[in-house]
Amino acid sequence: MTHPRxxxxxxxxxxxxxxxxxxxxxxxxxxxxxxxxxxxxxxxxTGNRPLRHPELTFGVADHYAPSAQARATEVTGxxxxxxxxxxxxxxxxxxxxxxxxxxxxxxxxxxxxxxxPGLSIVCGDSHTATHGAFGAFAxxxxxxxxxxxxxxxxxxxxxxxxxxxxxxxxxxxxxxAKDLALAIIGQIGTGGATGHAVEYAGPAIxxxxxxERMTLCNMTIEMGARSGLVPADQTTFDWLKGRPMAPTGAxxxxxxxxxxxxxxxxxxxxxxxxxxxxxxVAPMVTWGTSPEQVAPVTGRIPADATPDSLSYMGLTAxxxxxxxxxxxxxxxxxxxxxxxxxxxxxxxxKGQRVAVPLLVSPGSEAVARQAEASGLADIFxxxxxxxxxxxxxxxxxxxxxxxxxxxxxxxxSNRNFRGRQGPGARTHLMSPEMVAAAALTGRITxxxxxxxxxxx
Amino acid sequence: xTPITTLTGTAAALPRANVDTDQIIxxxxxxxxxxxxxxxxxxxxxRFDEAGAPRxxxxxxxxxxxxxxxxxxxxxxxxxxxxxxxYALLDYGVAAVIAPSFADIFRSNAGKNGLLTIALDAExxxxxxxMLTDQPAMPADIDLPAQRLTIGPRQLDFDIDARxxxxxxxxxxxxxxxxxxxxxxxxxxxxxxxxxxxxxxxKQTAAQG
Ligand code: SF4
Numbered sequence: 001m002t003h004p005r006x007x008x009x010x011x012x013x014x015x016x017x018x019x020x021x022x023x024x025x026x027x028x029x030x031x032x033x034x035x036x037x038x039x040x041x042x043x044x045x046t047g048n049r050p051l052r053h054p055e056l057t058f059g060v061a062d063h064y065a066p067s068a069q070a071r072a073t074e075v076t077g078x079x080x081x082x083x084x085x086x087x088x089x090x091x092x093x094x095x096x097x098x099x100x101x102x103x104x105x106x107x108x109x110x111x112x113x114x115x116x117p118g119l120s121i122v123c124g125d126s127h128t129a130t131h132g133a134f135g136a137f138a139x140x141x142x143x144x145x146x147x148x149x150x151x152x153x154x155x156x157x158x159x160x161x162x163x164x165x166x167x168x169x170x171x172x173x174x175x176x177a178k179d180l181a182l183a184i185i186g187q188i189g190t191g192g193a194t195g196h197a198v199e200y201a202g203p204a205i206x207x208x209x210x211x212e213r214m215t216l217c218n219m220t221i222e223m224g225a226r227s228g229l230v231p232a233d234q235t236t237f238d239w240l241k242g243r244p245m246a247p248t249g250a251x252x253x254x255x256x257x258x259x260x261x262x263x264x265x266x267x268x269x270x271x272x273x274x275x276x277x278x279x280x281v282a283p284m285v286t287w288g289t290s291p292e293q294v295a296p297v298t299g300r301i302p303a304d305a306t307p308d309s310l311s312y313m314g315l316t317a318x319x320x321x322x323x324x325x326x327x328x329x330x331x332x333x334x335x336x337x338x339x340x341x342x343x344x345x346x347x348x349x350k351g352q353r354v355a356v357p358l359l360v361s362p363g364s365e366a367v368a369r370q371a372e373a374s375g376l377a378d379i380f381x382x383x384x385x386x387x388x389x390x391x392x393x394x395x396x397x398x399x400x401x402x403x404x405x406x407x408x409x410x411x412x413s414n415r416n417f418r419g420r421q422g423p424g425a426r427t428h429l430m431s432p433e434m435v436a437a438a439a440l441t442g443r444i445t446x447x448x449x450x451x452x453x454x455x456x
Numbered sequence: 457x458t459p460i461t462t463l464t465g466t467a468a469a470l471p472r473a474n475v476d477t478d479q480i481i482x483x484x485x486x487x488x489x490x491x492x493x494x495x496x497x498x499x500x501x502x503r504f505d506e507a508g509a510p511r512x513x514x515x516x517x518x519x520x521x522x523x524x525x526x527x528x529x530x531x532x533x534x535x536x537x538x539x540x541x542x543y544a545l546l547d548y549g550v551a552a553v554i555a556p557s558f559a560d561i562f563r564s565n566a567g568k569n570g571l572l573t574i575a576l577d578a579e580x581x582x583x584x585x586x587m588l589t590d591q592p593a594m595p596a597d598i599d600l601p602a603q604r605l606t607i608g609p610r611q612l613d614f615d616i617d618a619r620x621x622x623x624x625x626x627x628x629x630x631x632x633x634x635x636x637x638x639x640x641x642x643x644x645x646x647x648x649x650x651x652x653x654x655x656x657x658x659k660q661t662a663a664q665g
Contacts, residue, residue, distance in 0.1 A: 017644040021619040025634065025641075027648060029655055039490055039539065048633070055657065064487075075487050114657055126537040126561055142539035142565035144630070151633050154641055191531035195560050224531060226560045245653035255654035263484055271464065290474050308472070396606070398483040405506060417478040417535060419501050 004265035005207060005233045005267040006162050008197045011137040011262065015120045023156045030114055031149045032105050032123035033087065033094070035079040040124065041086040042145035046367040051090040053153045058114060058235050059087040059094030061351045062104045064399045065391030067361045071400030079090035080273045090150075101244075103364020103390050106130035106218065106334035107199035110210075111366050113243025117232035117259040122149055124238050127334050133213035134240070135232030135262055138199070142219065149346050160226050163196040167229055171280035176344070176446035177212035178336060178412070180204075180276075186294040188274060194224035196272065199264065204278035205230055209241040211340040218335045219414055231263045237422040250347065285321050286416045286429040286446055293416075297434065300456035313426050314406070322444050324428070326406040329358040329439035330421075331432050332388075335393035336412035337363025341432040348436035348450055349383040355442035358435075359401065360386040361393035364372035385439070397422035410438035459627030460600055462571055463551045465524020467596035467607045468516060469588035473529035477562065480533065484536040494540055495547030500520075518592060522549030525596045527584045529555060532573075533562025541567045546595050552598055554605070567620045568630065571600065574605060574614045584610065598627060617643070 002062065005013070017025045031196055037059070044051065064079040066072040082098060087094035095102040102114055109115050117135035122128060124146040128448050131138035134424045141155065149155055152353025173178060185192070189384035200213075205257050208216065213230045230236075237256055240246050247255045282296035295301065296322070301310070305317045315324065331337070331345050342362065359379050364370040368390050377387050394401040395413035399419065403409045406426025413420075416427040428444065437447035485497045487592065502514050510517045526545075532555040533541060542565045545553070550565045552572035559576045576584075583605060588594060591607065596606035634641075649656060 016650075017641055021615070021622070023619050025637070026646060030657075036486065036538065042490065048523075049631075058657075073582065079487050099606050116655070119655065124537055126535065128537075139562050142542070142561060142568065143569035143583040144539060148631050148634065149582065149632055152638075152641065153645075154634060156619075156630060156634070190534060191557055194531065194557055224534065224559060245657045251654040251665060255652075258652070258654075290476075295653055396483050398486060414479075415476075417476045417480050420478050423482070423484075423506065 002250055004267040006264050006267070006270065007135065007199055007262050008137060008160070008162050009268070010386050011118055011120065012159060014118070023158050026120055026157050028153050028155055029056065029151050030109070030120035030121040030123055030155070031057045032056065032109055032121070033083070033146070034062050034105050034114070034123070034125065035083045036065045036085065036124050037146055038079070038082050039143035039274050040150055041090070043143070043147040044090070044150055045149075048073055049151045051092065051150045054091040057092045057150070058151060059083055059092050060105050061096050062102075062238045063392045063396065065097065065102070065389065066400045067388030067393040068300050068386070069361065073400050073406065076399055078166040088213055100365050102339060103366065104334045104392055106214070107367065109338060109362035110134065110214065111243065111301050111364060113240055113246030114342060116240065117236060118262050122155065124277065126221045127218050129228045129257065130218040131228050132217040132220070132229035132332055133140065133210060134272070134359050135229060137227055137229065137261065139227040157301060160195055163198050163225070163272040163274065164204040164270040165198055165200050165274045165276065167276050167278050168202050169204055169277040171204060171278045173279055174433070175281045175283055176431040176433065177208060177215040178219070179281050179284045180278060180441065182291065182294045182429065183281045184213050184274070184276060185219065185286065187276065190222060190290050191224045192290040193220070198223070198225045198228040198229065199242070199270070200230045201264070206233065207338065211338045213254045214338070217334055220289070222414060223340055232259045233416050261441065274455050283431060283447060285320060285434065286427070287315060287443065289415060289418050291414070291429060294319050297444060322395060322446060325408070325443045326356055326410045326428070327409055328356050328403065328409050329354070329435050330394040330409055330411040330413065331358065331435050332361035332363065333413040334363060335414040336432050337361065337367065337390070339367050341412065342367065342371050342376050345432040345436040346379040348433055348447055350379050350438065351386070352440050353385055354384045354439040356439055358383070358439040359388055360385050360388045361388040364390050372386055394421055396420060397425065405449050410435045412446065420454050457570055457627045457629055460624045462522060462600065463549065463572065463598040465533070465596060466593040467527060467588055468519055468523035468592050469527045469585040470515060470590065472498065472584045473528055474531045474534055475528055476514050476535035477541040478534060478535055478556055478645040481538065486538060490543060493547050494544040495549070496543035496549035515592070515630050523568070524549060525552045525598065526550045527552065527554045527588055528583060530557050530578065532558050534559040537561045537565070539565040539566070542571050547573055554581060555583065570624060572600070576612065576614060580612065603605040
C-alpha cells in the first residue's frame with residue numbers, strides 16, 4: 001500500500017524519469033510558446049540542436065498582438081514574425097495572426113483541449129499556473145528552461161512543498177473568483193506561498209465553473225506559488241469533452257478513468273494548510289503596487305500603507321477606496337478575458353454610457369466570435385467602449401496599448417506593479433463587474449449597487 | 457557556463473521588498489536579443505526619470521559602479537518569468553543577490569545563468585542593510601565551495617542546493633548533462649505513452665475555432 005498522496009504528488013510520481021541530489025527529471029506533456037520564446041530558440045540554433053517533440057509543443061502570438069491595427073508598431077510586427085519563423089522552422093503548430101485558434105496562451109490552449117488533467121504543462125510565462133484549473137501540474141519557466149524543454153521534453157525540478165487552500169462557504173452575490181483570489185493574496189501576502197504548489201480544496205472551490213477556476217489558478221502565482229491546482233471533477237470533464245484537440249472515443253474514456261484517480265487521497269498531508277470562508281469575501285480592489293495591497297471596495301487604504309506605494313499611486317493613507325477617481329478602464333487578460341467575464345461586465349454596462357475610456361480586449365478569437373455572435377460586443381460598443389482584438393493588450397505595456405504616466409486605470413488584469421501598464425501608470429486590480437462599474441461612474445464603485453438596477 | 461568558485465567585489469543595499477521583474481527590467485525592453493546586452497535597462501524606471509536623468513531617491517545611483525553583491529528585501533524577483541531580469545542584473549554587474557526570500561522562477565532562472573541567490577534570515581539581511589546604508593560599497597566576497605560570504609567585517613555561512621552548487625562550481629550546462637541521459641528518457645517515453653495514448657494531442661486536419 002502506498003501512503004495517501006496529494007494530487008501534485010500523484011502527477012509528479014507519474015512524470016519522474018530519474019532523480020539526482022534532491023531534484024527530479026520530469027517528463028513534460030505540453031509546452032506552450034509565445035513571442036518571448038526567442039531567447040530559447042536562439043539557444044537551440046546556437047547549439048545546433050533539434051526540437052525533440054514538436055507535436056507536444058504549441059505556439060501562439062499574444063503578448064505583442066496589437067489590440068488595434070493603429071497601435072501596431074515595428075516591434076510588435078517583428079516579434080510576431082519571429083515567433084512564426086521559429087515555430088515553422090522547427091515544425092511547431094503555432095496560432096499566428098489570422099488563425100481562428102489564436103488568443104492569450106492561457107485562454108487559447110484550454111479552448112483547444114490541449115490542457116488536460118494530470119498533465120505536466122510548462123510555458124515561458126508565470127501565469128501558466130492558470131492551466132492548473134484543469135487538475136494539471138502547470139508552471140512558468142524561464143528562457144533557459146524553455147530551451148531545455150525544447151531540446152529534451154524534460155525539466156529538472158525539486159519537489160515543491162504543497163500548500164492546501166481550503167475554501168468553505170459560498171461566494172456572496174456580486175463577488176467573483178477574482179475577489180476570492182485577491183482576498184487570499186491579501187490574507188497570506190505576495191510571498192505567502194513562495195515555492196509551493198497550491199492545491200485548492202473545499203466546497204466553494206468545487207462549486208466554481210472552469211472559467212472561475214482559471215481566474216483563481218491564474219492569480220495563484222501572485223501569492224508566490226509555483227503552481228495552483230484544482231483537482232479535476234465532472235465540471236472539468238464536461239468542459240473538455242469535444243474540444244478540438246482533446247482525446248476522443250476509447251482514449252477519452254481511458255483518460256477520464258485515469259483522471260478520476262487523481263483526486264487527493266483521504267488523509268494526504270500538506271506542508272501548509274490555509275483556510276478561508278468564501279462568505280466573508282467582498283468585491284476587492286488593489287490600492288498599491290503589489291497585489292497584496294488590497295482592500296474591500298467598502299474599505300479604506302490602511303493607515304499604515306507603505307508611503308512608497310502611496311506616492312507612486314498618488315493616494316493617501318486612510319482614503320475611502322470608492323472615492324478614488326479613475327482615468328480609464330480595461331477589461332481583458334488571461335485572468336478575466338473569457339466569455340463569462342465579458343458577460344458579467346456587459347450586464348452592468350448594458351444601456352449605459354461610460355464616463356472614461358474603456359478598452360475591452362477578448363481573451364481569444366473564439367471569445368471574440370462568441371461575443372460578436374451573441375450581441376455582447378454591441379453592448380460594449382453602444383456603451384462607448386473600444387472593442388479591441390484579442391491579445392494581452394493593456395495587461396502589459398509591450399504591444400502598443402499603454403496607460404500614460406500618472407493615469408489611473410481600473411483593470412481586470414493580474415498585476416499592479418509599477419510601470420506594468422506603461423511607465424508611471426497606476427493600476428487598480430478588480431473584477432470585470434467592478435471595472436465596468438468604475439468605467440460608468442469614473443471612480444471606483446461598488447458594482448453591487450449598480451447591478452441591483454441593471455437588467456440581466 | 458564559466459565555473460564559479462569565488463566572487464569578489466563591493467556590496468550595496470537596495471532596501472525594498474517585492475522588487476518585481478518589471479522593476480528589474482520593464483517589459484518594453486523585452487524584445488532585445490541577449491547579445492544586445494541588458495545592463496543599461498537594469499532597474500531602468502527606478503534609476504532614471506522620464507527625461508532619462510538619474511533619480512536622486514534610488515540608492516544605487518550614488519555608487520561609482522554597480523555592486524557585485526546586492527542586498528535586497530523580501531520576495532526579490534517576484535512577477536513574470538522573464539529571464540531577462542537575470543540578464544539585466546548580470547549585465548549591470550550584479551553577480552549575487554542576498555535577500556530573505558526570492559520568487560521561485562526568478563531563483564531558478566538565476567541558477568541557470570550563474571547569478572547567485574543567497575537567502576538569509578530577515579534579521580541578518582536587515583543588519584547587513586543597516587551596515588551598508590551607513591557605509592555603501594563595502595568590499596565583499598563569496599567563497600562558493602566553502603559556502604561563506606564576507607561583507608566588510610561580517611562573515612556568514614549560507615545554504616545552496618547541492619545540485620546547483622555542483623553545476624556552478626564545475627561550470628556545467630544543464631542541457632548538455634540531460635542529453636547524456638537520453639536513453640533513459642526514451643525508455644521512459646515508451647512506457648509512458650504505452651500506458652497513456654490519450655496524452656498525445658489529437659491531430660487536427662484543419663484549423664478549427
Ligand atoms: S494577459 Fe497579461 S498576465 Fe496574461 S499572459 Fe498576457 S501579459 Fe501575461
